[in-house]
Amino acid sequence: MGLAGMIIVDDGTDLRGLPRSYGADDFPIILQDRSFAPDGSLVYSPSPLSITYGSRGDTIIVNGAVSPVGKVPRGLVRLRILDAANARNFYLRFSDKRSFHVIASDGGYLGAPVPVTELRMSPGERFEVLVDFADGKAVTLETGPDQELGAFGAMMEHRIDGEYEAVMRFEPTAAAAPVKSLPTSLVARQAADPNKAVRRRQFILDSRMCTTDERPSEMPMGHAMCINGKTHDLARIDEKVELGTSEIWEIFSVGMEHPFHIHGASFLILSIDGQSPPVHLAGWKDVVLVEEKAELLVSFNRPATPQHPFMYHCHVLEHEDAGMMGQYICV
Numbered sequence: 001m002g003l004a005g006m007i008i009v010d011d012g013t014d015l016r017g018l019p020r021s022y023g024a025d026d027f028p029i030i031l032q033d034r035s036f037a038p039d040g041s042l043v044y045s046p047s048p049l050s051i052t053y054g055s056r057g058d059t060i061i062v063n064g065a066v067s068p069v070g071k072v073p074r075g076l077v078r079l080r081i082l083d084a085a086n087a088r089n090f091y092l093r094f095s096d097k098r099s100f101h102v103i104a105s106d107g108g109y110l111g112a113p114v115p116v117t118e119l120r121m122s123p124g125e126r127f128e129v130l131v132d133f134a135d136g137k138a139v140t141l142e143t144g145p146d147q148e149l150g151a152f153g154a155m156m157e158h159r160i161d162g163e164y165e166a167v168m169r170f171e172p173t174a175a176a177a178p179v180k181s182l183p184t185s186l187v188a189r190q191a192a193d194p195n196k197a198v199r200r201r202q203f204i205l206d207s208r209m210c211t212t213d214e215r216p217s218e219m220p221m222g223h224a225m226c227i228n229g230k231t232h233d234l235a236r237i238d239e240k241v242e243l244g245t246s247e248i249w250e251i252f253s254v255g256m257e258h259p260f261h262i263h264g265a266s267f268l269i270l271s272i273d274g275q276s277p278p279v280h281l282a283g284w285k286d287v288v289l290v291e292e293k294a295e296l297l298v299s300f301n302r303p304a305t306p307q308h309p310f311m312y313h314c315h316v317l318e319h320e321d322a323g324m325m326g327q328y329i330c331v
Contacts, residue, residue, distance in 0.1 A: 024073065054317065072177075101114060109283065125287045269282070
């Protein structure tokens with residue numbers, strides 16, 4: 001558990017008129033929550049409860065800093081946001097309730113900018129947003145309480161209440177931003193077609209103590225967490241898929257919400273709890289927060305062998321450590 005980084009991949013041919021001057025109107029925003037000792041050192045001492053629900057810290061940090069201030073030009077600014085927390089979900093909004101626009105998620109651009117006033121992010125999720133600072137007013141990016149903890153929040157390392165708390169402050173300067181208007185379109189995408197799927201699989205993510213013949217004694221605090229009744233085993237391949245095909249994966253969460261993540265593949269969300277996904281979740285993704293059930297159309301276009309398989313897992317760090325992880329290969 002430490003500080004996270006971000007790699008920005010750009011092919012240099014972006015002609016969509018988006019902000020792209022790094023550090024001027026294009027900023028990485030890496031969100032984490034951490035606890036610190038009086039001397040400033042990181043504190044991480046997981047308990048049985050924090051293993052079950054994921055560890056939360058009492059201090060929000062952005063790019064490794066506490067309560068930073070971002071100087072931004074007047075106009076459209078691009079924020080590339082990553083939830084890099086162990087377990088915390090962020091509920092992001094601006095203090096003046098202004099709307100902002102989601103333009104991309106984990107797997108790339110959306111079809112067009114999507115206006116929102118609040119954006120929920122789970123561990124591992126990435127979103128790019130455009131924020132208009134043309135009015136020149138300073139504003140605070142803030143987050144609501146992590147609703148996943150519910151009544152258990154009072155038992156964790158920090159207090160959970162109903163108030164929003166500051167993440168960082170943005171202060172517009174006198175400089176004018178190069179981009180002043182939103183693009184009308186981004187990337188044309190075909191609608192998800194479940195008829196293209198060659199198979200349907202089910203995965204049950206269970207954060208309760210698993211009763212298996214695996215090795216719970218090797219897991220943190222003796223906990224063993226499972227996918228389909230099995231904890232992670234490096235020597236075991238759980239699924240074999242056909243390279244170049246698509247499948248429908250049904251993901252079920254037991255015990256709490258789980259951010260499901262798959263390596264080496266991207267998916268389109270067909271449904272979440274029986275409903276169509278919100279528009280800002282309609283693009284290609286590799287992380288989805290599953291409260292009860294999600295249906296995903298997964299595209300397998302990268303090879304993986306028994307010697308070098310891909311993983312799928314819950315993105316709560318303590319759940320990964322406790323065995324909630326599987327492996328698949330493309331054949």
